[in-house]
Amino acid sequence: MKRFLKIYLEKPELAGVAFLLLLTVVFQARSGGVFLSAANLQGILGLLPEVALVAVGVTLLMICGEFDLSVGSVFALTPMAMAVTLEAGWPFLPAFALGLCVALLVGLVNGVLTVRFAIPSFITTLGMLFVARSITVVISGGFPPLLPNGAFPKWLFVAYVGPGDMFRMSFLWFVAIAVLVTLLLSRTNFGNWVRATGGFLPAAESMGIPTKRVKVACFMICSLLAGFAGSLQVMRLGAPLPSIGEGLELQAVAAAVIGGTALTGGIGTIFGGIIGATLIRVIDNGLVLSQVDANWFKMVLGALTVFAVILNAWLRRKAKSIKVETGK
Amino acid sequence: MSNEPIIRVRNLHKWYSGVHALKGVDLDFHRGETVGLVGDNGAGKSTLINILSGTQAPTEGEIFFEGKKVRFKGPADAMEAGIETIYQYNSMVPTMSIARNMFIGREPLKWSVGGIGILDTKKMAAESVQAIADVDLHLRSPDALVGELSGGQRQGVAIARAMHFKSKVMILDEPTNHLAVKETQKVLGFVKSLKELGIPGIFISHNIHHVMECSDRIVAMARGEVVLDKRVDDTSMDEILDVL
Numbered sequence: 204m205k206r207f208l209k210i211y212l213e214k215p216e217l218a219g220v221a222f223l224l225l226l227t228v229v230f231q232a233r234s235g236g237v238f239l240s241a242a243n244l245q246g247i248l249g250l251l252p253e254v255a256l257v258a259v260g261v262t263l264l265m266i267c268g269e270f271d272l273s274v275g276s277v278f279a280l281t282p283m284a285m286a287v288t289l290e291a292g293w294p295f296l297p298a299f300a301l302g303l304c305v306a307l308l309v310g311l312v313n314g315v316l317t318v319r320f321a322i323p324s325f326i327t328t329l330g331m332l333f334v335a336r337s338i339t340v341v342i343s344g345g346f347p348p349l350l351p352n353g354a355f356p357k358w359l360f361v362a363y364v365g366p367g368d369m370f371r372m373s374f375l376w377f378v379a380i381a382v383l384v385t386l387l388l389s390r391t392n393f394g395n396w397v398r399a400t401g402g403f404l405p406a407a408e409s410m411g412i413p414t415k416r417v418k419v420a421c422f423m424i425c426s427l428l429a430g431f432a433g434s435l436q437v438m439r440l441g442a443p444l445p446s447i448g449e450g451l452e453l454q455a456v457a458a459a460v461i462g463g464t465a466l467t468g469g470i471g472t473i474f475g476g477i478i479g480a481t482l483i484r485v486i487d488n489g490l491v492l493s494q495v496d497a498n499w500f501k502m503v504l505g506a507l508t509v510f511a512v513i514l515n516a517w518l519r520r521k522a523k524s525i526k527v528e529t530g531k
Numbered sequence: 532m533s534n535e536p537i538i539r540v541r542n543l544h545k546w547y548s549g550v551h552a553l554k555g556v557d558l559d560f561h562r563g564e565t566v567g568l569v570g571d572n573g574a575g576k577s578t579l580i581n582i583l584s585g586t587q588a589p590t591e592g593e594i595f596f597e598g599k600k601v602r603f604k605g606p607a608d609a610m611e612a613g614i615e616t617i618y619q620y621n622s623m624v625p626t627m628s629i630a631r632n633m634f635i636g637r638e639p640l641k642w643s644v645g646g647i648g649i650l651d652t653k654k655m656a657a658e659s660v661q662a663i664a665d666v667d668l669h670l671r672s673p674d675a676l677v678g679e680l681s682g683g684q685r686q687g688v689a690i691a692r693a694m695h696f697k698s699k700v701m702i703l704d705e706p707t708n709h710l711a712v713k714e715t716q717k718v719l720g721f722v723k724s725l726k727e728l729g730i731p732g733i734f735i736s737h738n739i740h741h742v743m744e745c746s747d748r749i750v751a752m753a754r755g756e757v758v759l760d761k762r763v764d765d766t767s768m769d770e771i772l773d774v775l
Contacts, residue, residue, distance in 0.1 A: 390649055390650055390652075391648060391649055391650060392638035392640060392643075392646075392647060392648060393647045394650075395627075395631055395634070395635060395638055395650065396635075396636070398626070398627055398631070399624045399627060399631075399635050399636075402624040402625065402626040402627055403623070403624040403625060403626070405618075406622055406623055406624045406635070407624065407636075408586075408606070409584075409586065409606050409616065409618060409622055410610075410622065410635040410636040411585075411605060411607025411608075411610055411636045412635065412636045469624065469626040469627075470626050523679075
């Protein structure tokens with residue numbers, strides 16, 4: 204029994220799950236039962252994949268011990284590259300592939316600059332935040348390209364599916380990708396290397412892990428997911444705006460942190476990042492339903508981020524103080 | 532064959548921008564022998580060890596392993612050849628479980644594509660339990676985090692790992708630093724057990740008492756050179772302290 208308690212208290216995503224349950228109860232009561240209605244859940248689940256996919260990538264990268272502030276800009280750049288080529292008459296598939304290649308390239312540049320010159324990824328990706336945003340605006344020519352109807356296969360990415368049209372296709376994409384990344388991190392040797400690289404770099408290096416390549420790969424996955432998420436948003440809205448995703452990088456970091464990912468690397472789970480992203484969506488939506496001024500959103504998000512970290516640290520201390528023999 | 536040294540080091544030099552850290556070192560390490568390597572800070576022993584374990588490349592000189600000339604490009608090459616290094620801290624990731632630490636970089640896979648694949652977690656758990664029991668260390672669960680183990684237990688796991696991968700030479704870089712007295716005794720016990728298993732060891736320590744206790748031969752280094760190389764029975768604490 205004690206052993207189980209200890210194992211659960213040590214789960215880094217525990218605080219996030221607790222907050223999610225608590226807020227669900229509060230919002231359900233405050234909104235007079237509207238919060239958990241099918242129509243409202245449909246709204247939350249429709250928007251969730253876009254933030255959550257970015258959070259999944261950022262969480263993976265943070266577990267690897269690095270940071271990406273450029274995800275918000277990649278979120279805009281990828282669909283803009285796709286839209287500009289679509290407008291120029293390219294078919295969907297090559298245009299979409301080009302957009303994703305741009306995202307991968309940004310990740311590659313972020314990663315190579317960071318490991319090659321041994322500079323903090325905070326700096327590299329802060330630079331990239333501006334560079335990628337600027338390119339987005341420049342290639343859009345200042346005006347969002349006009350996309351012909353049927354330019355992208357909505358049925359494959361954003362159409363409603365499921366009983367009562369509960370989900371969008373984007374949600375299924377998100378679930379599939381989240382499961383894949385979770386398995387990659389927990390069940391493969393690559394995942395072991397990611398955790399070792401972020402957990403204690405000298406040990407990973409002395410055990411012969413190609414830590415530089417592992418980091419670059421994580422940067423690329425992170426960027427790719429951000430680009431894909433941005434593409435989903437543009438397909439949902441039907442128009443690419445050069446300003447989408449501004450501030451998203453910090454929301455994604457907040458999601459990862461609320462979900463128990465440590466800034467120092469090595470600790471965290473993909474599930475935690477998803478819980479964090481869900482919390483952000485739930486707060487955004489729940490405040491509106493509770494008829495609270497929407498400008499309180501950032502205040503709540505900020506307070507929650509700090510509080511979640513404090514709660515997590517406290518839970519972990521509690522877990523440590525539960526004495527279960529590891530040896531004799 | 533059996534008389535041939537397992538490692539032969541010839542005329543090894545290492546320069547760090549402006550510092551001549553190794554000045555033409557010649558050394559032989561024999562099978563079934565534990566060598567104690569002593570020296571002050573900056574004497575060059577860490578540089579020598581880093582070169583043998585593949586983390587640094589020599590500026591000049593040759594290394595022969597089992598008679599063949601080798602040039603390690605990284606720690607993975609040295610481990611592949613059979614040289615396992617145990618560092619005072621940095622060979623374990625505290626935020627990962629014992630089972631995962633045992634197999635970092637050498638994970639057993641169920642199947643793989645291009646070197647990336649699915650972990651065989653059952654095999655990892657079973658083999659790590661066995662490996663730990665083999666070095667007479669009793670840990671209840673292979674899922675416990677290494678960060679929760681004591682310093683001595685961590686070194687025990689590191690040694691169990693080296694044994695499990697059938698290393699041919701084991702380098703122990705200051706394994707007793709910052710350990711409590713009881714833990715130190717445990718680690719010294721591990722070092723002595725290497726000899727029973729016939730695995731040659733290179734044991735580096737500041738503490739000459741520890742080195743004398745479990746080595747067959749003492750090599751002392753100072754200012755990048757070997758200044759003494761004698762069997763433990765033929766030398767004394769005073770003589771060693773004298774040359775350092």
